Amino acid sequence: MVEVTLWSGLRAFAGGHETVEVEAKNVGEVLKGLVAAYPGLQPAIDAGVSVAVDGRVIANSLTEPVRPDSEVYLLQRLKGG
């Protein structure tokens, strides 16, 4: 299991939890796992998210690997100017 920390604004869609444990081996499975656990997270994820894995902010790649001891944060999708 991988512990995923949500940004505080998402607690309302995750049963009040700021961390959610999901079965996942990569970023895509993290996102699927979050929606499976809390379907209310789907709109936020559809709107675009990045996933920070051990300090690296993954903006696109669903295949980036995740380990059980990885530090995983859900962030809002990054873009720039």
Add this chain to the structure above:
Amino acid sequence: MSLDDVKTSNFKFVGTSPDRPDGVDKVTGRARFGADAQAPGMLYAAIVRSPHAHARILGIDSSKAEALKGVKAIVTRADFAEGLEGENWNILENVMAGDTALYDGHAVAAVAATSALIARDAVKLIEVDYEVLPHVTDVDEAMAPGAPIIRAGTADASVPEGMHPNVVRYHESGHGDVEAGFKEADLIVEDHFKTEATHQGYIEPHACLAQLGGDGKGELWCCTQGHWNVQKICAALLGLETSQLRVTASEIGGGFGGKTTVFIEPVALALSRKTSRPVKLVMSRSEVFRATGPTSSASMDIRIGMKKDGTITAAQGTFRLQGGAFPGAPMEFTAMCAFACYDLKHVQQIGYDVLANRPKQAAYRAPGSPMAAFAVESVIDELCNQLGLDPIDTRLKNAACEGTKASYGPRYPRIGLVETLEAAKAHPHYSAPLKPGQGRGISCGFWFNFGGETSVTLALSEDGTVQIAVGTPDIGGSRASMALMAAEELGIPYENIRCTIADTASLGYNEVSHGSRVTYASGLATIQAARDAKRKLCARAAAKWGIPEDAVKWEDGCALPAGPNAGKFPPMPIHEITAEMGATGGPISGHYEATPEGAGVSFATHIVDAEVDAETGKTSVSRYTVVQDAGKAIHPAYVEGQYQGGAAQGIGWALNEEYIYGADGRLQNSGFLDYRIPVASDLPMIDTVIVEVPNPGHPFGVRGVGETSICPPLAAIANAVSAAAGVRLRELPMSPPRILAALDAQADG
């Protein structure tokens, strides 16, 4: 990639500053910008724009315009795709109004005619029947009870109940218990700040030439930061198959984020489809101001607690950003960047995305971060002043470093904030005595940087020279940087390499040139494409020598036996291999397509000296020093240019630039005479220090440098001006009237 895999020394070409490849073209007028595109039979377009900040469109009568000789077509919203959703729908709403004009300058119709003059005359003949609606342009007023509702039902599920319908998105993040943290503080400073919207101010207005047939096949030439994105959006807005529209990016006269989306391109395509002729559309400067995206304006509350020794115990920020009449103000970046420079046990940041009757905001260098730094670094400056602390020592005491839990969540990998602060402290500027009437300001700043989809092809010519095709328009010197990285990898002279920006039919998808991603991501792809080519070159040499491929290595532009057991062969230079490549297996090219995800965050520290004329309120920046972590400066002169450019734009944002709206909701200063960007005489020489803390995610350690340089200036200048004036300035721009008002308010006690 670990840092062990990153080359950090013994560079031959990287780290030098050869002549820029586009220099001669630009100084001789040979460079072709957006408005330089021509085609036989070309028509000229002009756009009808709303004179109202908010108005229902009851009808459009174009009969008089259609009767004008030379007018060939008129388009309205009915000429675009229906049934769009999400951001495509928002972009279409902005490109051409539906049933409501949402801001002064909003497009409501467009004309194509045989001359630009006839097109402009025709615009005046199109009669639009408006029902004027109440409007609001200020972010705080737009959130207040009773404010006109701009687009009911736009808010997403993140918005807490009870908010005004103009609040359309909400963000909250942080960690710890801020109230507990504030109890540990010896001093708490809480303050309110505002910044006005500013425009990117690129010198080249938007321009394009479109050709689209009734068969759905089209060509588009335009100035853009991302032509694959233009292709994708235009195809959606016009109901085309993406691959049937080929888009070519022109030379670009500045973008700074403002050319990451579309404004006129779908309109020109729609007119071309209707007339079956090429259509050219060029914006005036007034149209650029009124109808392309400036940055958001912001209203912010900051509260920070500090111990007497300078330790920050808690930090809290609320950031309200308006992004025009459309969702998308970058309030989440404002929130996430606000406290990212510091190692905080207790931190909370809240953001609101608010609609107002203004043009749809567009990205502007590190979108959202500069205003956050202005508010947060002003409060830190105030805390240092009140506690008698040195501003750099205090920032060093709290600085984020490798392993710090960022205010936005994850722990940082290797970062360079401490190094920029130490370099700033050691710089002669920091210890130079101030003249009477001068003040000195310090600020740090942070930006994420970005990777994104990237494709590069590197093709070898028979004489051993190299052509690189990248898909990221060159907005900051990237062609030179690509050539340097390829030269380093291939071991051939920089002058033997030409880098061009390929069109959408010539490469795989490329994300826009934004997020300081180009030198990082296209650079990484260029290096990998060069390595791919080297493998193929070594294979040709191995075949010729009759030895295994892995017995050949590449050094200084030549294939060599990898060791004594490989045999004795003289080095085989690149031109010998490419001269006969047609007969030894065919053309040789290197390719790389990927989504690099190892962009490194970056930090900067700026030092500013300013002085204020108490009689007129005029402010002068007398000395400016930028210290920033580049990871690795591929072309140091271009990196310095990025640092100086960020500082220069920051000076404009801090001191003069602002969107000024009248009581009627119309923009009052849509030209450079009244919207005052800095000119050379407004600027001091801007000193730069390039710090290099390698990014483990890039083969040469590159971090992006294009955006972080605009994060600290607003705060550093505000802190300097506040020190010089003897009063805290909380609202940008610090124009003479605001300076005088602040001085008067202080004198009145």
